[in-house]
Amino acid sequence: MEEHLQFKSRSDLKDIISTLEEYLARPITPGNHPTLYKDRADGKYRTIMGVRVCDYKFSQDEKWVLPDDQMGLSFSATWKNLKDVHRLVTRGVDKSGISKRADIYWVLQNSDLPDNLKFVQDRDPKKNGHYFLTVTKMIKVSTLVENLKWVSNRMSIIKDGSIAL
Amino acid sequence: MITFRRYPHVKDLIEYYANDTKNDSVLGILTNGATNQNDAEELSRFIWHMADKMSIDCNNNKQVLGHTDNSEMLPDVEYEITLYLDQLGYINIWDRISDEENP
Numbered sequence: 001m002e003e004h005l006q007f008k009s010r011s012d013l014k015d016i017i018s019t020l021e022e023y024l025a026r027p028i029t030p031g032n033h034p035t036l037y038k039d040r041a042d043g044k045y046r047t048i049m050g051v052r053v054c055d056y057k058f059s060q061d062e063k064w065v066l067p068d069d070q071m072g073l074s075f076s077a078t079w080k081n082l083k084d085v086h087r088l089v090t091r092g093v094d095k096s097g098i099s100k101r102a103d104i105y106w107v108l109q110n111s112d113l114p115d116n117l118k119f120v121q122d123r124d125p126k127k128n129g130h131y132f133l134t135v136t137k138m139i140k141v142s143t144l145v146e147n148l149k150w151v152s153n154r155m156s157i158i159k160d161g162s163i164a165l
Numbered sequence: 166m167i168t169f170r171r172y173p174h175v176k177d178l179i180e181y182y183a184n185d186t187k188n189d190s191v192l193g194i195l196t197n198g199a200t201n202q203n204d205a206e207e208l209s210r211f212i213w214h215m216a217d218k219m220s221i222d223c224n225n226n227k228q229v230l231g232h233t234d235n236s237e238m239l240p241d242v243e244y245e246i247t248l249y250l251d252q253l254g255y256i257n258i259w260d261r262i263s264d265e266e267n268p
Contacts, residue, residue: 029242088240
């Protein structure tokens with residue numbers, strides 16, 4: 001992690017985000033991984049080795065991930081997009097009765113990536129400011145998992161310090 | 166009928182909580198679509214209240230759709246709801262309700 005910034009309010013976060021250029025960000029609640037998901041065995045939301053089946057295109061035997069430039073892990077590139085997601089994931093309180101928090105994990109749009117991954121803007125005209133971390137060629141699921149971990153290790157964090165308020 | 170193509174589990178989640186809270190208006194919107202500004206407002210406000218209820222259920226270890234914590238679905242909810250309302254020309258309603266719900 002290159003930078004360790006902290007915010008104590010959404011207004012603080014907006015100020016910090018405004019200083020970043022061409023960022024791609026994901027709000028992540030404590031205990032969750034920035035690029036992988038907790039395993040779910042069944043349903044439309046199930047995962048394969050921590051990768052959601054709704055995020056990538058899998059081969060029939062589910063051992064491979066197929067390239068698709070409009071499928072991939074979701075990232076926000078604008079404050080409006082990030083604000084809505086952040087407000088939803090921090091809605092309510094945790095088991096201690098404290099308002100839910102989420103750290104912001106981010107990378108630059110032109111960051112180095114493994115050569116089989118690429119950030120691609122959502123082509124839907126209503127989704128300006130939304131990007132996918134796509135797969136550019138057929139790779140094993142295990143390779144994607146390793147690459148997603150590689151990306152997560154290079155993401156910077158803006159820590160939610162609101163608990164101190 | 167509203168369908169969410171990218172994240173189809175979003176509809177299951179909204180449907181679950183609309184049934185759980187006996188919100189016939191939202192169930193009607195899921196079936197017939199948001200046909201006017203009132204529907205868009207109702208759906209927008211429901212999403213925020215659903216997120217509240219999800220937090221309560223998670224804290225009470227209540228199983229919803231087979232799991233006690235569905236909060237990782239919330240970014241998908243944001244994606245689908247804003248896309249749906251924007252396509253209908255109601256994104257300003259979502260923005261207004263969201264600001265009201267998060268002063």
